[in-house]
Amino acid sequence: MKFGTLYAYWTHDWTGDYKHFARKASEIGFDILEISAGDLIAMPEKELCELKAISKELGIEITSNIGPAKKYDVASPDKNVREAGIKFLSDIMEKMDKLDSRSLVGVMYTYWPNDFTDLDKEGAWARGVESVKRLGKVAGELGIDYCLEVVNRFETHILNTAEEGVRYCKDVDCPSVKLLLDTFHMNIEEDNLADAIRLAGPYLAHLHVGEGNRKLPGTGHLPWRDIGKALNDIGYNKGVVMEPFVTMGGKVGEDIKVWRDLSGNATPEKMDEDIKKSLMFLRDAFAR
Numbered sequence: 001m002k003f004g005t006l007y008a009y010w011t012h013d014w015t016g017d018y019k020h021f022a023r024k025a026s027e028i029g030f031d032i033l034e035i036s037a038g039d040l041i042a043m044p045e046k047e048l049c050e051l052k053a054i055s056k057e058l059g060i061e062i063t064s065n066i067g068p069a070k071k072y073d074v075a076s077p078d079k080n081v082r083e084a085g086i087k088f089l090s091d092i093m094e095k096m097d098k099l100d101s102r103s104l105v106g107v108m109y110t111y112w113p114n115d116f117t118d119l120d121k122e123g124a125w126a127r128g129v130e131s132v133k134r135l136g137k138v139a140g141e142l143g144i145d146y147c148l149e150v151v152n153r154f155e156t157h158i159l160n161t162a163e164e165g166v167r168y169c170k171d172v173d174c175p176s177v178k179l180l181l182d183t184f185h186m187n188i189e190e191d192n193l194a195d196a197i198r199l200a201g202p203y204l205a206h207l208h209v210g211e212g213n214r215k216l217p218g219t220g221h222l223p224w225r226d227i228g229k230a231l232n233d234i235g236y237n238k239g240v241v242m243e244p245f246v247t248m249g250g251k252v253g254e255d256i257k258v259w260r261d262l263s264g265n266a267t268p269e270k271m272d273e274d275i276k277k278s279l280m281f282l283r284d285a286f287a288r
């Protein structure tokens, strides 16, 4: 398994200096830095090349995360919106190819967060499947894993459990279309986290990790050794990426709903120490 973190642990904006965060992630001992895929669209060629060069030099893999805006909803009842979404996500994958980022992860079967004004789940499912079939083809041609994130009921009504995720992947029926499970969402929706991972089996191609309150793994009550055992049972060898959200402020704090400090008022130095400790804990808990 390869271990990583989302850059947003260190910032309050859904963007940032990824070269800086790649260096930071590497210093702490990570294998992966996860960035905002939406940023790649406007990123000049030169910057893409520089980020690619630095990540290669550091031995850091870049994964790309997206929660598409409603205007790019590939499951929208409006055909023009669906087409705009397919173009947007295809353009992102072209940029990812230049960056040599081979995993697109997130809610790329609809938009995020859902506003729950249209609750036609069946319709959104069927339209999304048709769009994702086309996107999966683009992903396959570029050698990208297109990992659909299963999220909790407060963020979408379409995919809330691993069982739904597997059913959706089977409907799409495209080898590049896989699943992303996230322990924070699973803690809300699944009966048993380890069983959900076993159910996802070969469809699982990315894992987000965080405690039930999105604090660093190892600081709360989630059954990390059981999760690790399930991952080893299915022969999981892909990304395990933390998404810790522990400080208030900015668009990140607002979107993630961080209304209090969860870091223990940590200094920047302590934040780095804490994430390093969590990484060591996870590597141990997930060891075979």
Ligand SMILES: [Mn+2]
Binding pocket: 149, 182, 208, 243
């Ligand atoms: Mn996630």
